[in-house]
């Protein structure tokens with residue numbers, strides 16, 4: 001299986017979308033059943049683009065991240081058991097399979113919102129607590145405490161994660177709503193984090209995006225075939241770490257461009273390492289400037305985070321958040337830092353430990369939320385996510 | 392500004408109009424540039440042993456740099472290089488308050504050396520700079536003293552007046568070259 | 578006229594799904610019954626997107642879906658059965674200015690090459706008294722009996738559903754469904 005999912009676009013997707021629209025009967029109130037009009041011809045390809053849900057691996061990991069995301073974490077009640085969890089996952093898998101292909105979920109009271117999936121993906125993660133509830137040994141463990149952590153309960157932990165991504169915020173909202181409704185009988189919403197990236201069409205897809213701090217973010221990410229050895233286990237599973245990183249933007253504003261570049265180790269404009277000239281130049285940590293100082297400051301984020309072993313890299317898939325400023329006009333902004341890797345303990349923890357020990361960027365970023373989840377393999381049509389674990 | 396409207400103060404300043412223009416431009420430049428130039432407001436090297444440009448007869452066993460504010464040990468880099476730009480083996484910086492010390496491993500031979508530092512002030516600005524010293528009869532250090540914050544070279548040991556004058560000259564240059572470009576494109 | 582157009586559209590939709598190879602959700606394949614072609618043995622009728630509203634033991638609830646008739650003749654569903662509960666075929670009707678549900682006289686008729694929606698607020702299969710709670714995610718099997726004596730089995734997944742202010746009380750009061758009346 002290739003890491004990029006097959007995108008159904010154009011005619012096929014438009015046909016599906018229109019058919020779904022025409023075939024839908026919305027929940028009716030009394031009089032005449034409110035039918036959903038077929039989407040008018042010539043839907044822009046963005047709206048009708050479909051990322052295949054079914055496959056050996058879950059979608060929403062290796063594809064280029066769509067523009068909008070909601071991360072929804074749930075807490076299971078003490079009464080949760082394996083059979084109940086299997087029922088929950090059957091239900092949620094069915095919803096996700098339908099919604100991602102532009103069809104309403106069964107019993108969807110807002111069926112009109114389903115036909116434009118806009119590359120919708122729904123990715124399921126199982127926290128340590130879900131395995132314990134099912135009487136199983138968790139394959140993931142909570143992160144150790146790091147000295148930089150200022151974790152808040154309201155952004156941390158969780159037994160079940162839904163990562164909902166699409167190029168359209170209304171699609172994300174509808175999907176989030178539908179999935180929460182169907183999860184409610186099984187679990188309570190613990191936290192929701194909504195984030196965004198650049199809108200589709202703003203950049204060429206392979207263009208590295210800037211984050212809310214103005215940095216080109218994603219340069220060193222594994223791409224294409226490099227994703228496999230870092231991310232996917234043999235069975236199609238992986239793991240996700242979600243850390244809410246508050247950006248201290250007021251303080252960041254006070255830096256000169258050069259200060260910002262020293263903190264990251266890359267140029268703000270081009271994203272080139274301070275040892276090079278082009279974005280994708282390999283950082284050269286041995287290069288010295290005229291006075292003998294390393295061109296890449298040894299306390300810079302890139303110097304500290306650097307991973308060279310292809311099997312140990314992280315696939316970072318962060319989303320920006322930008323909440324409501326306070327009365328003083330200070331922003332509530334940062335990153336919903338999400339990273340995928342085969343093994344959290346082998347890959348993520350050492351990097352986070354190095355960054356916690358020393359990273360100048362820490363002066364302007366603060367972890368305020370943290371959660372880990374196993375991402376079980378995908379499923380074939382007719383199967384359900386988690387069947388290997390809970391079935 | 393028409394000549395007859397020239398104010399008393401301008402007359403007192405005197406000189407041809409280009410000097411007036413230059414002063415105005417320099418003032419404007421300082422106002423605009425100052426907040427973005429952290430070198431004055433933030434950590435800077437207060438003293439150093441060996442001192443900048445020192446000509447030593449015996450090799451120093453350590454280099455100690457003292458700044459005008461506390462150092463963060465995590466973000467303190469001090470390196471010593473020889474005239475061939477080879478790093479001199481030395482310990483990691485030991486930080487105590489505002490001072491950072493690297494112990495030099497082995498004895499330095501005769502020659503010119505460069506001390507370079509990169510430290511971070513309490514509010515996160517990076518300050519870096521370098522200076523030279525010699526051991527024995529070697530020629531004067533090849534690397535000019537300098538301090539920078541983000542690559543903008545600023546004389547450390549010269550007074551504010553000198554800095555101002557330098558800036559004024561830069562500003563004047565920018566001002567006139569800007570006018571020339573404008574005229575050229577008109 | 579409008580209804581015909583919509584039926585055609587719905588049928589087209591079903592056809593499209595069939596071609597695209599994704600007709601039917603995961604619940605279908607868990608028990609192979611209701612994929613559009615899977616009931617061809619009965620030669621007649623398929624049930625698309627079936628689901629049942631989850632509920633407590635003894636509390637009336639209902640099953641929904643789209644009945645699709647791909648044959649050249651009308652099909653009548655006369656009765657339905659489920660191990661989960663006694664069943665009735667219900668419709669919504671105006672009575673004394675109120676929408677109420679009542680047994681459908683003569684059963685559900687699905688026109689040749691047409692389809693028939695069972696939906697909240699419309700026709701439905703009423704589970705009169707489930708023996709056990711129907712939990713969200715449960716799969717409930719049903720059998721439709723047709724006018725010619727043949728049967729069509731299908732499985733519906735149970736969903737938590739609070740739409741349309743519905744309430745199926747065990748009081749059997751035939752209370753208004755989907756009505757916003759006070």
Ligand code: HEM
Pocket residue numbers: 211213215216217218219220221243245246247264266301302305306307308314334335337348351352355365
């Ligand atoms: C608000 C929080 C963060 C910001 C703004 C941020 C920003 C950046 C930037 C600008 C880069 C350089 C460009 C690139 O390769 O993407 C980078 C690289 C990287 N970051 Fe972060 N980062 C954050 C948090 C984290 C965290 C929590 C981790 C993991 C624990 C992490 C791990 C990495 C890694 C592994 C690299 C690539 C290093 C390399 O091999 O070149 N970052 N980050």
Ligand SMILES: [Cu+2]
Pocket residue numbers: 639667668678679701703
């Ligand atoms: Cu009824």
